[in-house]
Amino acid sequence: MGSQLGEQTIGFTKPPIIVGYGNVVGPKEGEGLLKQYFDQILEDSLWGEETWEKAESKILKTAIQLAIDNAKITKQDIRYLFAGDLLNQLTASTFAIRDMNRAFFGLYGACSTMGESLILASMAVEAGYANYALAATSSHFCGAEKQFRFPLELGNQRPLTATWTVTGSGAVVLGQTGTGPRVTHVTPGKIIDLGIKDEMNMGAAMAPAAADTIITHFKDTGRTATDYDLIATGDLGSVGKVLIQDLVQKEGYDLSRNYTDCGVEIFDHKKQDTHAGGSGCGCSAVTLTGYILKEMAKGTFNRILFVPTGALLSPISNFQGETIPGIAHAVAIENGQGLGKKG
Known part of the structure; x- marks a missing residue:
C-alpha cells in the first residue's frame, strides 16, 4: 500500500x-x-x-x-x-x-x-x-x-x-503489471481563491492553486524542480505561466529550467490566434497522452511532474458576482531510469 x-x-x-x-x-x-x-x-x-x-x-x-x-x-x-x-x-x-x-x-x-x-x-x-x-x-x-x-x-x-x-x-x-512509465507520487490539490473574477483570465485564477500544489509536493517529498526533467501545468496559458513562476520563486523554488504549460505548448498562438494559449479538460489530457508520454517512451524525459489546473466556476456563479476558485493536482510519472536526456 x-x-x-x-x-x-x-x-x-x-x-x-x-x-x-x-x-x-x-x-x-x-x-x-x-x-x-x-x-x-x-x-x-x-x-x-x-x-x-x-x-x-x-x-x-x-x-x-x-x-x-x-x-x-x-x-x-x-x-x-x-x-x-x-x-x-x-x-x-x-x-x-x-x-x-x-x-x-x-x-x-x-x-x-x-x-x-x-x-x-x-x-x-x-x-x-x-x-x-x-x-x-x-x-x-x-x-x-x-x-x-x-x-x-x-x-x-x-x-x-x-x-x-x-x-x-x-x-x-x-x-498492476506491464511495461511503461509508473505513477510514483500524487499530490491532490486544495482549493485556492485569491479573489479573481475575470472569466476571461483563467490563468490568473488558477496559477495560485498550481503554485500551492507544486510547493506542497516539493515539501512533502523532499524533491525540488531539479529532480524532474519536465514540470507541466495544465492550461495556465502565457499569462498564468509567468505568474506561477513568480509565486513559486517566492518560496525558494526555481522553475525556469524545466517548466512549461500544456496550454502554451499545444497551439502556435501567433499563427492560430489563440491569444494566451489552450485550455479545457482536453488540453492537458492530449498533451500528456501525446507529447509527454511519447517523449518519455523515447527517453527524452524520464521523470515528469504533471499538474493539471482547474477553474471551479459556473455560468451561474459568475453572473452572481462570485470569485473563481482554482485547483490543481500533481502526478509524478517516472520511467525508473533516473533523469532524462534533458535533465
Whole structure:
C-alpha cells in the first residue's frame, strides 16, 4: 500500500503502470505545435454528429478505445473508469461510456479533471482494487464557449488574456503489471481563491492553486524542480505561466529550467490566434497522452511532474458576482531510469 507523505502527498509502494494511452483532437489542434504526437486528428469539429456535445462524446469514446487497444487489453479487463468533462452533468462522459458496461466514476474538477482521474485510478490500482483502471477526460471548444462564455454566433471579441478551449480527449490505462512509465507520487490539490473574477483570465485564477500544489509536493517529498526533467501545468496559458513562476520563486523554488504549460505548448498562438494559449479538460489530457508520454517512451524525459489546473466556476456563479476558485493536482510519472536526456 502507498504511504502518506507530508500534508497531502501519497507515495506508492507498488507504483501503477501506464500500460496504454490514446487521444483524439480537433482540426485546430491538429494544425498546432504538437500535431505529430496525436493519434487521430478530425477534419471538422462536428465529426458527423448533429451537435457539438454529441461530437465530444464520440471523441471521448474513441480516445478510450484507442487507449485500451494501445494497452493490448479489452474493455472487459477495465474494472473502473474515471472520467469527466466540462458539460452540465458530465454528459460527454456519461454518453460516451453508457454502452461499455463497466463501473464508472463521473468526476468534475474543471480543467484539472485529468489529474483527478489519474490520481483516483492510480489509488484503485495500487490498493489492489483493480487490475486495470482507466482515466480520461475531454473538452470541446464550441460546447465550452456556448456553456461558459458566449454562443459562437455572437462573434464576441476575446481579450488577449483569454485562452482557447481544446477540442480533444485523452485516456490512460493504468495496470498492476506491464511495461511503461509508473505513477510514483500524487499530490491532490486544495482549493485556492485569491479573489479573481475575470472569466476571461483563467490563468490568473488558477496559477495560485498550481503554485500551492507544486510547493506542497516539493515539501512533502523532499524533491525540488531539479529532480524532474519536465514540470507541466495544465492550461495556465502565457499569462498564468509567468505568474506561477513568480509565486513559486517566492518560496525558494526555481522553475525556469524545466517548466512549461500544456496550454502554451499545444497551439502556435501567433499563427492560430489563440491569444494566451489552450485550455479545457482536453488540453492537458492530449498533451500528456501525446507529447509527454511519447517523449518519455523515447527517453527524452524520464521523470515528469504533471499538474493539471482547474477553474471551479459556473455560468451561474459568475453572473452572481462570485470569485473563481482554482485547483490543481500533481502526478509524478517516472520511467525508473533516473533523469532524462534533458535533465
